[in-house]
Amino acid sequence: MLRENKVIELENITWKREEREILNHISWSVAKGEHWAVLGLNGSGKTSLLKIITGYQWPTKGKVSVLGQLFGKTNIPELRKSIGWVGSSLEEKFHTRPSDSVLEVVLSGKNASIGLYDEISQEDVKKAEELLTQFRIDHLADQTYFSLSQGEKRKMMIARALMPSPKLLILDEPCNGLDLYSKEELLSTIEKMSYLPEGPTLLYVTHHIEELVPSITHALLIANGRTVAAGPKKDVLTEDVLSQTFHLPISLNWEDDRPWIRVKSRN
Structure with a gap:
């Protein structure tokens, strides 16, 4: 049910x-x-899980329901319009469009297209401009995609994902490849976005524990394709669970409601 x-x-x-x-x-x-x-190591099953949730991969066994829609009894392409996904594979698709402006890339999120092919209204432009302002990159609206830093590109892609007002937003290792400053800038933006009253439910996928900002309320930990733990983050992010997930002896500390870890000495 x-x-x-x-x-x-x-x-x-x-x-x-x-x-x-x-x-x-x-x-x-x-x-x-x-x-x-x-959370989980590379190869733990995180990406496969995401593909099942978005209907790009069908489970061998089991039932899947997303946004109240039972897979096998719903229109998956239509459902995907309510799901935003930001990851490196999506960024790569824009490499073939070097002259697209930041505003155009964000606008393309309305119809999940790579480039603008459908009619765009003034309301659409206004929403895109508001998103650029929200992510503090409105001054880059007329610049081309390739002129941006990695951190600016990630903000732009999250803004793009929010154009159709998704109910679920998947951020697949959004800080991958960013330097420390750019990473903290992006995390601060994600933190603010999480508290928007009409904002989407977030799935934040990573293997870097320190990226879990305070607004992340729960955690699912996977190892070797199995659930290690799932629940409120303070309940499941323990040294024992993290050690089991990452196959290393882990020491955990909480600071400013963010978890920080180090590998214990094995001597």
């Missing part, structure tokens, strides 16, 4: 590729008002 307050419901999800089990009996529930981190 679908529950209206649930953004994501996965029931006993298993996915195999060439007889190899990539995801193993994962059950997970995300409610409205929650913002989740998805």
Whole structure:
């Protein structure tokens, strides 16, 4: 039975590729008002999980419901219009359009197109300009995509993802490749966005624990395609759970409601 307050419901999800089990009996529930981190090493199954949630990959077993829609009984392409996804693979698609301006890239998010092909209204332009202001890159509106720094590109792509007012926003390792200053700038922007009253539910995917800003309320930890722990972040982000997830002895400290870790000496 679908529950209206649930953004994501996965029931006993298993996915195999060439007889190899990539995801193993994962059950997970995300409610409205929650913002989740998805944590795990590279190859742990994070990307496969995202592809299942967005309908680009079908589980071998189990049930999937996203935004109240049960997969197998809903129009997946239509559902994707309510889901924003920001990741390096999307950025790469704009490499073929070097002359597109920042404003044009953000506007293209309305119809999830790479480039502008549909009619754009003045209301659309106004919303795009407001998003650029929100992300403090309005002064870059007329500059081309390739003229931006990596941090500016990430802000632009998140603004683009917000154009159609998605109900679910997936940030797939958004700080990857950023220097310390750019990373903290982007995290500050994400933190402010998380508190918007009409903002989307966030899934923040990373293997860097220190990126979990205070507005991230919950965490799902995956190792070898299995759930290690899932729940409120202060309950599940413990030294034991993190050590199990990252296969190393971990020491954990909380500072300003953000978790910071180091590897314990093995001597």
